[in-house]
Structure formats: structure tokens, C-alpha cells
Amino acid sequence: MEKIIKNPEDCNDAELKSFEELVTEGGEVALAGLRQRIQRAEKLVFINDGKCVAVGAIKNPNAGYKARVFEKSGALEQGRYEYELGWLYVSEAARGKGYGRALMESIIHTLSGKACFATTREDNDSMHHLFNRFGFSKIGQPYRSENGDYSLVLYAKP
Numbered sequence: 001m002e003k004i005i006k007n008p009e010d011c012n013d014a015e016l017k018s019f020e021e022l023v024t025e026g027g028e029v030a031l032a033g034l035r036q037r038i039q040r041a042e043k044l045v046f047i048n049d050g051k052c053v054a055v056g057a058i059k060n061p062n063a064g065y066k067a068r069v070f071e072k073s074g075a076l077e078q079g080r081y082e083y084e085l086g087w088l089y090v091s092e093a094a095r096g097k098g099y100g101r102a103l104m105e106s107i108i109h110t111l112s113g114k115a116c117f118a119t120t121r122e123d124n125d126s127m128h129h130l131f132n133r134f135g136f137s138k139i140g141q142p143y144r145s146e147n148g149d150y151s152l153v154l155y156a157k158p
Helices: 013-026 034-039 063-073 099-111 125-133
Strands: 002-006 043-048 052-059 083-090 116-121 137-144 151-157
Touching (some): 002 099, 013 043, 013 052, 043 099, 063 116, 063 137, 063 151, 083 099, 099 125, 116 125
Parallel strands (some): 083 116
Antiparallel strands (some): 002 043, 043 052, 052 083, 137 151
């Protein structure tokens, strides 16, 4: 297993395409402007095992988006969280092999103690387990997603 952490501007087009394809496969993000949002991220994380099997990012969320997430969840203190973990996805064929844990280890190590938040589907037990394992706490209340017929939960790590 190979863990790669890069600034988006240091990624070649094939890496950006691979990242975007896996995020799209996850089916939980607005596709309009996705490439541009990926390129604005702080760091992109790739887990390769012969090919790219998992991706994630440390995102630089814009103030309006962050305010909406915290308002919808009823959580306070949004100003404490500079970064957002996002686009965490392990390909279907690679699940259950520890790639999600490797992804989170890489991200947490890269953040080195900086406060961050993340959202996940209310029914995504695997992500809830990972967030709890890596010191995140659920804050606020579940709220309706704008990208599908499901609810999201907000997690934060001080």
C-alpha cells in the first residue's frame, strides 16, 4: 500500500482525474465545479495498491458553505475549524482491507493537531466508526443533504 499526500497544484492531470473519478463514484457530491473545488483543497490523499483505491482531502471550505453546515446542524463555534475533511472514499472492491484507516491516519498526521470538521451520511456506520476512532465527536443534529435523499451528520475534531 502506498500513501501519497500532495498539494493539488503538484498533481498531474491523471492524478486529478483519478481523484475526481473516485469521488464521483461515491455519488454524494455536487458534480458541478468539482474539479475546481478539488484544486482549491489544502491537500489531496491517495491510497494506491496497484492502482488508486481510496482518496480523501483536507479541504479549505469557504465561509458561506461552512456557515450553512454548522447552521443546519445547529452546532456552534464554526470559527474554531479551519479545515474540512472531505471526499473520503474507498472503492467498493477495496473495502474491508484497512484503506479507510490508512486514509484517516494520513490525513490526521498531515493536519498535525489543527481543528477540522467533516460530514458523513447518517447511515454510514463505517465512517462513524473511523471518525470516533480518530478522535472526532458528533456535534449538532442530523440535517437533510442537498445532494440526495439522506441526512448528514457533522463531526469535529478540536
